[in-house]
Amino acid sequence: METFEILSGLVPAQRLRRDEALDRHTTYRVGGPADVMFLPETRSELLAVVTAAHVRQIPWLVLGNGSNVLFADEGFRGLVIKIRGSIPAEGTLWHLRQEGEFIWAGAGVSLPRLARSAAATGLSGLEFCTGIPGVIGGSIRSNAGAHGSDLGAVLESVEMILPHGDVVTIRASEAGFSYRKSGIDPDGIVTGAVFRLTPDEPENVYERIRVFTEYRKRTQPSSDQSAGCMFKNPAGDKAGRLIDAAGCKGLQVGGSRVSDVHGNFVVNQGGATASDALRLIEAVRERVFERTGVALELEVRVMKSGVV
Numbered sequence: 001m002e003t004f005e006i007l008s009g010l011v012p013a014q015r016l017r018r019d020e021a022l023d024r025h026t027t028y029r030v031g032g033p034a035d036v037m038f039l040p041e042t043r044s045e046l047l048a049v050v051t052a053a054h055v056r057q058i059p060w061l062v063l064g065n066g067s068n069v070l071f072a073d074e075g076f077r078g079l080v081i082k083i084r085g086s087i088p089a090e091g092t093l094w095h096l097r098q099e100g101e102f103i104w105a106g107a108g109v110s111l112p113r114l115a116r117s118a119a120a121t122g123l124s125g126l127e128f129c130t131g132i133p134g135v136i137g138g139s140i141r142s143n144a145g146a147h148g149s150d151l152g153a154v155l156e157s158v159e160m161i162l163p164h165g166d167v168v169t170i171r172a173s174e175a176g177f178s179y180r181k182s183g184i185d186p187d188g189i190v191t192g193a194v195f196r197l198t199p200d201e202p203e204n205v206y207e208r209i210r211v212f213t214e215y216r217k218r219t220q221p222s223s224d225q226s227a228g229c230m231f232k233n234p235a236g237d238k239a240g241r242l243i244d245a246a247g248c249k250g251l252q253v254g255g256s257r258v259s260d261v262h263g264n265f266v267v268n269q270g271g272a273t274a275s276d277a278l279r280l281i282e283a284v285r286e287r288v289f290e291r292t293g294v295a296l297e298l299e300v301r302v303m304k305s306g307v308v
């Protein structure tokens with residue numbers, strides 16, 4: 001039996017799509033089709049599908065808002081599970097609730113919504129999230145951060161499911177967070193998280209959000225299609241500075257171009273392919289290494305069949 005037929009016996013038909021173009025699901029707007037895409041609304045739907053995929057050995061991977069990934073032009077042979085939502089309905093993977101200085105948020109809640117919700121009730125700690133276009137699940141996996149903070153610094157605990165069906169909650173201190181990295185089980189799917197925040201006057205929180213937003217507008221190509229920063233900052237330096245110093249600004253392969261605004265952003269000028277982006281990334285990496293001796297490490301994740 002094919003993946004689609006197997007899964008359609010488990011969840012409502014509207015949660016499944018066949019041959020779904022992945023460029024529609026990533027901010028860089030490249031990537032061929034996934035054999036099947038599953039858009040779960042609840043943890044129990046997710047559990048049913050993931051355990052079936054595990055038993056049937058269907059290759060799968062999980063996607064949030066697709067703002068830190070590049071899919072190949074050939075797409076993905078297997079199942080892509082996309083966890084992202086908008087209507088804050090109770091019981092869904094994008095529900096959000098506050099209790100005192102804690103916020104519980106489902107994996108599909110967007111970081112900007114989380115930040116705005118905290119600000120509205122006078123809770124500080126998530127202001128840095130305002131301009132990061134990810135959702136909680138994907139952002140915890142890569143410990144998203146900005147302006148000197150990151151999710152690991154404000155997380156209390158993370159809930160996830162494991163492919164054989166266990167639901168586990170781990171304390172943030174056990175999740176191995178470091179710069180743009182977490183030690184979360186690579187087979188684990190984050191379903192929600194608890195954040196511990198600090199009370200402050202809402203106007204102070206909003207003011208920090210305003211300052212961070214202005215800074216982003218000034219320094220990043222926010223209106224271009226990109227996957228954010230391509231490379232991690234090496235210890236004690238900035239990848240963007242090294243890329244500028246190596247003369248890579250404006251370098252272009254097909255429709256992919258190193259942004260003129262920020263050297264660490266590769267933007268889709270229109271019509272770029274994943275292979276354009278990968279060739280450009282390699283050219284930048286080589287040139288930076290030749291000129292500065294620094295080997296840049298990718299921040300963006302290249303998604304391949306069979307690799308989660």
Ligand SMILES: Cc1cc2nc3c(=O)[nH]c(=O)nc-3n(C[C@H](O)[C@H](O)[C@H](O)COP(=O)(O)OP(=O)(O)OC[C@H]3O[C@@H](n4cnc5c(N)ncnc54)[C@H](O)[C@@H]3O)c2cc1C
Binds near residue numbers: 061067221228308
């Ligand atoms: C304009 C722009 C600005 C950006 N600025 C920043 C910034 O300031 N700081 C920063 O850190 N990043 C930034 N990014 C990159 C990106 O937005 C973040 O890394 C974001 O946190 C990724 O979240 P996502 O939901 O899009 O994850 P995705 O890109 O969908 O996935 C990222 C990874 O997480 C995994 N994943 C997804 N969902 C789950 C889940 N539920 N459980 C387990 N694993 C999962 C995926 O398999 C993948 O490996 C920027 C991107 C853009 C386009």
